[in-house]
Amino acid sequence: MISIRKTANELERLEEFGQSALTCYSQAIGSIDRYAIEFNAEQVAHFRAQLQVLIQQLRGAGSTEQLKSVQASFDTELKEFQRRLRDHLERLRREVAGATAAVETFTSSFNQSGSDLEVGVKRQLQHLNKVAASDDIKEIRGGIQTATAKITADIEQMRSCNQVAIVQLKDEIRLLHQEIQGMQRSQRPPNEEQAPARQHLNSRMEELARRGKPFSVLLAVVKNLEGLLNCHSPKVLESGLNTFKMRLENKLPGTATVGRWNKDQFAAVLDIERTLAIATSRDVMQTLSKPIVEEADGTLHTLNFEVATGVVDFKTGADPREFQTKIAQLLGALAGRTE
Numbered sequence: 001m002i003s004i005r006k007t008a009n010e011l012e013r014l015e016e017f018g019q020s021a022l023t024c025y026s027q028a029i030g031s032i033d034r035y036a037i038e039f040n041a042e043q044v045a046h047f048r049a050q051l052q053v054l055i056q057q058l059r060g061a062g063s064t065e066q067l068k069s070v071q072a073s074f075d076t077e078l079k080e081f082q083r084r085l086r087d088h089l090e091r092l093r094r095e096v097a098g099a100t101a102a103v104e105t106f107t108s109s110f111n112q113s114g115s116d117l118e119v120g121v122k123r124q125l126q127h128l129n130k131v132a133a134s135d136d137i138k139e140i141r142g143g144i145q146t147a148t149a150k151i152t153a154d155i156e157q158m159r160s161c162n163q164v165a166i167v168q169l170k171d172e173i174r175l176l177h178q179e180i181q182g183m184q185r186s187q188r189p190p191n192e193e194q195a196p197a198r199q200h201l202n203s204r205m206e207e208l209a210r211r212g213k214p215f216s217v218l219l220a221v222v223k224n225l226e227g228l229l230n231c232h233s234p235k236v237l238e239s240g241l242n243t244f245k246m247r248l249e250n251k252l253p254g255t256a257t258v259g260r261w262n263k264d265q266f267a268a269v270l271d272i273e274r275t276l277a278i279a280t281s282r283d284v285m286q287t288l289s290k291p292i293v294e295e296a297d298g299t300l301h302t303l304n305f306e307v308a309t310g311v312v313d314f315k316t317g318a319d320p321r322e323f324q325t326k327i328a329q330l331l332g333a334l335a336g337r338t339e
Contacts, residue, residue, distance in 0.1 A: 026058050029074065034321055036081070039088050042332075047081045049329045052322075124150050197259035204257040204269045209320055216277035216313045217327060218256075218268040220248060220288060221334040224306040225264040232301055239294045240303040251287050253280065265331055274313040285309040308334040 033051045036044055054077070058070050124147040201217075208215045222244070228237055241260075248266055249258045253276070257269040270277050288307045293300055310330050314323050 022058060022061070026055050029055050029058070030319075030322065032078075033325065037085060039085055043081075043084050045328060045332050047077065048325055049332075050077050052325065052329065198261055201257060201259045201261065201267050201269055205314070205323075206320065208269070208271060209314065209318075209323075212316050213271060214274075214314060214316050216270045216272065216274055216311050218252070218270055218277060218281050218284065218309065218311050219261070219327065219330055219334060220266045220268075220284065220307055220309045221331060222264040222305050223308055223335060224304075228303065228305075232303065233296065236294050236296045236301045237303070239296070240292045240301075240305070243292050243294065244288060244305060247287055247292075248284060251280075251284050261331070264335075267327075274311065277311045277313065281309045281311050308336075310334050 029051050033048050033055075036047060038044055051074075054070055054074055057066070057073075061067050061070060205215070205217070222241070225237070232240075245258065245260065245266060248268060249256070252258065252268055252270065253272060255271070259267060261267040270280070272280075285307050288305060288309075292303045292305065294303060295301070310333070312323070312326050312330050
């Protein structure tokens, strides 16, 4: 009996150890997700989405083969992420090096052309001094014309050389600005116009999470907003989006918190069951896809929004940061963003 009890205790200890190991491994992957280097918004979002898939596979693993498969996939994702980051940094280094070379070229060209002009002008001045000693009017006139033409040509040559260097320098600076702006967009918070609405939504989610209440977030994305901007004025579109938000609010049950998440994205925090939230999502998409008619300057404008909706549910005790990642992933999927 003692031997059987020892064996049972040892098996229980090993099982507990195995579960702890899986939990720690899952949390380690989650940490890589949270602290991934933000160098490109779409590529980092894709990387995080793949990590979330691996976490789910890890939690459902029931054999050593499945664990090995997760590890192999994890290793592949890390290598691919490292390769993309390395390529990004290498491209940035090349652009910085190009800008540096352009500055050096411009400086060298400016200095050289200035020196050449100075030498040329001094030479022509010496020639003019010699001509000035002559008593022949024709010789003086010819000398003055020759010197003037030569100095003018030297100035034009210097200007031309400097302009070429300036164009190259501007081009390199433009490329650097584009790269920096791209990195800033990857890490930039929502603009001031959108921030209050998103903060309000986040405050409601934090409140429900703090109270230990499960909830769902219904997301609605306008997929053709950029295309509509080519057909309608910003004023008409903004009015249509306000109507869009009102339709969303009127269609939702209970006390939903609704706001504009981004320029083409809307969110509603629902304290209802997940199954009801999913059913509501389908009804909302049908309602929001109906044409909206707006009047501007005495003219009627019909807006046909292409809408996609989805639901993310927050379970009691879940990590709010991971939940924000899920929201970002679903928004990307609804918008149809791919690598």
